[in-house]
Amino acid sequence: MIETMIEQYRVRVAQALDQRLPAADLHPGDLHQAMRYAVLGGGKRIRPILVYAAGTAVGATLEALDGPACAVEFIHAYSLIHDDLPAMDNDDLRHGQPTCHKACGEALAILAGDALQALAFQVLCQDAAMNQSPTIRLRMLGILAQAAGSRGMVGGQAIDLGAVGRELSLAELENMHIHKTGALIRASVLLGALSHPTVESTQLEPLDHYAKCIGLAFQIRDDILDVIGDPTTLGKATGADRALDKPTYPALLGLDGAREHARSLGQDALASLASFGAEAGALRWLAHYIVERAY
Incomplete structure (x- = not known):
C-alpha cells in the first residue's frame, strides 16, 4: 500500500517536472535540452517524494x-550537474548515463545548472496551484x-x-553533511508541510527533527554504498571517496559502526x-528505506 503510494508520487513528480521544464525546442534549445537531460534522466526522487509525504502527513493537497x-x-539536479564537473568530483556517470557535462559539454552543463537553480525559485514564486x-x-x-x-x-x-x-x-563530519546533504532534505520536508495553509508549529517541529535525522542517515548510507555498493545498481562508479581521500563515516566508524549510526x-x-x-505512513516507510537502501 505505502510502496504503491511512493511510486505514485514518483510518477506524479516526473510529470510535473516535465510540465515545468522549458520545452526542448524552445530557444535556446541546446540549453533547454541540457536542463531536461539532467532532470528527466532518472534518479530516486527522494526529495520531491519527501515533499509529498510531509505534505500528505499534515493534510496538504x-x-x-x-x-x-x-x-x-x-x-538537487543543479547541484549534481556541478558536483560531477571536473573541477569537483569529476564523475563520468550519473544514473547509469553519461553525466551532463559528458553528454552536453562542460560549458553548457554549467549553464544548465545555473538555469535550474533559477527555475526552482521561479516555480515557488509563480506556481498557480500553491x-x-x-x-x-x-x-x-x-x-x-538557505538550504541551497x-x-x-x-x-x-x-x-x-x-x-x-x-x-x-564525528562532530565535524556531521556538521559537513548537515549542510551538504541534510539541508535540502530538511527543506523538502518543511516545504511539504508548509504547503498546507494552516499547518501548526506543533507539527512542524517534529517533522523538522525527522528531516535532520534522515538527512544524516541518507549520507551515511551513501558513504556505505560507495564501499559495498554494486556499480550497476548504483548507476555510477564506487570507491570514489577513497580515491579522492575524502573523510567518510565508514572510514571514521568502520562499516558496522556506520550502519549502526544510520539505524540509530x-x-x-x-x-x-x-x-x-x-x-505519516509514507514518511515512516522512507525512514526505513533511506537507512537500508541498495542504491
Whole structure:
C-alpha cells in the first residue's frame, strides 16, 4: 500500500517536472535540452517524494505540493550537474548515463545548472496551484534559498572540498553533511508541510527533527554504498571517496559502526513521528528505506 503510494508520487513528480521544464525546442534549445537531460534522466526522487509525504502527513493537497516538489528537485539536479564537473568530483556517470557535462559539454552543463537553480525559485514564486499566503510563500523561498546556499548545500560542498586528505571528528563530519546533504532534505520536508495553509508549529517541529535525522542517515548510507555498493545498481562508479581521500563515516566508524549510526538516526526519526497517525505512513516507510537502501 505505502510502496504503491511512493511510486505514485514518483510518477506524479516526473510529470510535473516535465510540465515545468522549458520545452526542448524552445530557444535556446541546446540549453533547454541540457536542463531536461539532467532532470528527466532518472534518479530516486527522494526529495520531491519527501515533499509529498510531509505534505500528505499534515493534510496538504497533491496539487499544492507539485510546485515545491519540482523546486527541490531542480535544486538537487543543479547541484549534481556541478558536483560531477571536473573541477569537483569529476564523475563520468550519473544514473547509469553519461553525466551532463559528458553528454552536453562542460560549458553548457554549467549553464544548465545555473538555469535550474533559477527555475526552482521561479516555480515557488509563480506556481498557480500553491494556495499559501504571500507570507508563507516568502518563508518557503527563504527556506529553499538557505538550504541551497553557503549556509546549506553549497557551504557543505565547500567544507567537503577543504576536508580532502584530512581526518575529521564525528562532530565535524556531521556538521559537513548537515549542510551538504541534510539541508535540502530538511527543506523538502518543511516545504511539504508548509504547503498546507494552516499547518501548526506543533507539527512542524517534529517533522523538522525527522528531516535532520534522515538527512544524516541518507549520507551515511551513501558513504556505505560507495564501499559495498554494486556499480550497476548504483548507476555510477564506487570507491570514489577513497580515491579522492575524502573523510567518510565508514572510514571514521568502520562499516558496522556506520550502519549502526544510520539505524540509530532512523529510529530517532521514527520516534519524532509518534504524534502522527497513519497519514505519516509514507514518511515512516522512507525512514526505513533511506537507512537500508541498495542504491
